[in-house]
Amino acid sequence: MTRADVIVIGGGANGTSTAFHLASRGVKNVLLLERRQLGAGATGKSGSLVRMHYTNEPESRLAFESLKVFRDFRNIVGGDCGFEPIGFLQIVPRGYEAALARNVARQQRLGIATEVVTPGRLNELLPGCRTDDVGAAAWEPQSGFADPNATTFAFAEAARRLGATIETGCEVLRILTERGRVVGVETPRGRVEAPVVVLVPGAWAAPLLAPLGLDFGLVPHRIQITIFRWPAGFTRRHCVVIDAIHQSWFRPEGAATTLIGVELGAGHADPNAFDEGVDPEFVATCRNALAGRLPAMREATMRGGWAGMISMSADGRPIIDQIPSVAGLYCMLGDSGTSFKTSPAIGKCLAEWIVDGKPRTADLTPFRSTRFAEALPWHDEDNYGGQGLTISR
Ligand SMILES: Cc1cc2nc3c(=O)[nH]c(=O)nc-3n(C[C@H](O)[C@H](O)[C@H](O)COP(=O)(O)OP(=O)(O)OC[C@H]3O[C@@H](n4cnc5c(N)ncnc54)[C@H](O)[C@@H]3O)c2cc1C
Structure with missing residues (x-):
């Protein structure tokens, strides 16, 4: 493929969920590129707890919207996510x-x-x-837990059924921009043009962000x-x-x-x-x-x-945003060890943003990338003393 409507970089739970939600909202040429295999990153290793308890409302809301998907996965997505409530x-x-x-x-x-x-x-x-x-x-x-690999495979398969292309073993080397907006990506197989790129690379974000002059302290x-x-x-x-x-x-x-x-x-x-x-x-x-x-x-x-x-991320919360300095670039970064359970809602919100102009399922403002530059990192008043923690936070 040399042209796509949307390119998703990363085949974890969040990337495949995004590809599925884009395809199910009618986006025709969705291309997901994964440098290794589906679930090769944090997702494949995840403990995959599905709980709603957070010390803040925005994360609980994403988890709750996602729970609705885990509970009715077969009807909403298709296939089995292995959810055990x-x-x-x-x-x-x-x-x-x-x-x-x-x-x-x-x-x-x-x-x-x-x-x-x-x-x-x-x-x-x-x-x-x-x-x-x-x-x-x-x-x-x-609440309970799900099978993170089965969830990811099912999202990818559902996206495929709806017309998306999933390419594994294909690393994105660079995100291409012209005059401040995304125009595609470069891979070892050649360039692919696209007006929208969704960056969901897990712990491998740095080489793609640095050439764009982006550093979120991940x-x-x-x-x-x-x-x-x-x-x-x-x-x-x-x-x-x-x-x-x-x-x-x-x-x-x-x-x-x-x-x-x-x-x-x-x-x-x-x-x-x-x-x-x-x-x-x-x-x-x-x-x-x-x-x-x-x-x-x-x-x-x-x-x-x-x-x-x-x-x-620097405040232990994900960054889910349309990067203001690069038109057409959306991201889910800094998963912070807690973003499997929220992947159904994160993918849905990103797809809504791309297709409808704004996320509808949840307000993503608290997850904006600019909060660090604004010196307004996330802080929960009702925390349990473990602000620097990862999964058990
Ligand atoms: C041991 C462990 C336990 C966890 N327990 C929980 C839990 O109980 N509950 C919970 O909600 N979360 C948990 N998490 C966190 C959760 O698994 C992650 O937050 C989530 O899976 C992140 O998904 P992702 O799709 O954003 O990223 P990832 O799953 O990391 O996927 C990113 C993908 O992008 C690919 N990629 C990177 N760069 C490129 C490139 N340049 N070109 C193409 N592809 C690229 C990678 O190969 C990778 O497959 C745990 C994580 C771990 C490691």
Whole structure:
């Protein structure tokens, strides 16, 4: 293809969702270019928690709009996203009870099914859990987790059915501009012209942004997860949990294992040369965090793990925008370890913006790229003390 109406760069959950939503809104020549394979970035490695609980309304809104898609994926997109609505618990330490209550109230006003639960009720929702260190918890009965690869493949397949072209193994080397507007991209297979380009490259953004004079302070981070086999006697599948006391997040994986990640703090890494395996020290950290909440897991056997690359923005929130200095260039950058669950709504909003002139599903102003230059980075009043964190924030 030498000409497209819209080129999407990146075949993760957000890129494929955008391609699907563009095609379903009638855009004829959508071309998605992925340098490796679908799901090669953060998406393929994602823990893929689908929860509505955030310490701010804009992210909860994107998550809630996305939940509607995950719940009815077969009808809206087609195929199977592997969504399992097994319920979600947000656990916070003492001192944050009031903040949690305010966040839950905010989410309830959006229509999200959520409630504050006492430590007593926690034991019913997460049998065998330690509660003496818990300040409060929030419960979302309709949340859970999905299969990030299946979701991405299904978005791509649906986009294809609607006429989009998905090319894997094709790296975009440069975004081409003329007189301040996008005119196409350059690839090893040649140039493709297009008046609109959507940049969704995950942790690999820098080489495409720098030649355009754009620097949003994005930092690639290596994020790990570990999987533990449940010990003898532990047989009941648990719900999805973010434990702000141990800065961990976990969910079941299959019928008898738990997938867990723990925050390690800032970790710059080269997205083109990182260890895809899990560090031995990280396994021990995860076992401690898991046993700290579910003491029976002290005897859980490690069964595997991996690492993936995310892109942290300077304030830990994604940048979803039409770049003001480059007409025709839209982006979803700085996923900040939290943008799988919101990918259905992010793709929809970007498609609405491109086709209808503005996003309708959600207001994207809080996610604007200029907030850093304006010295107005994001700050949530009702946070749980983990502002610099990634996935468990
Ligand atoms: C271990 C781990 C656990 C996580 N857990 C959760 C979770 O529980 N819940 C949640 O919501 N999020 C979670 N995340 C974050 C989530 O997975 C990401 O935010 C999300 O998948 C980002 O999707 P994306 O499409 O924006 O980017 P990516 O999935 O990173 O996709 C970007 C794609 O662009 C391609 N690309 C880059 N440059 C080019 C180029 N020049 N030309 C062509 N293609 C290019 C890459 O190869 C890649 O496939 C987790 C991430 C990790 C790593």
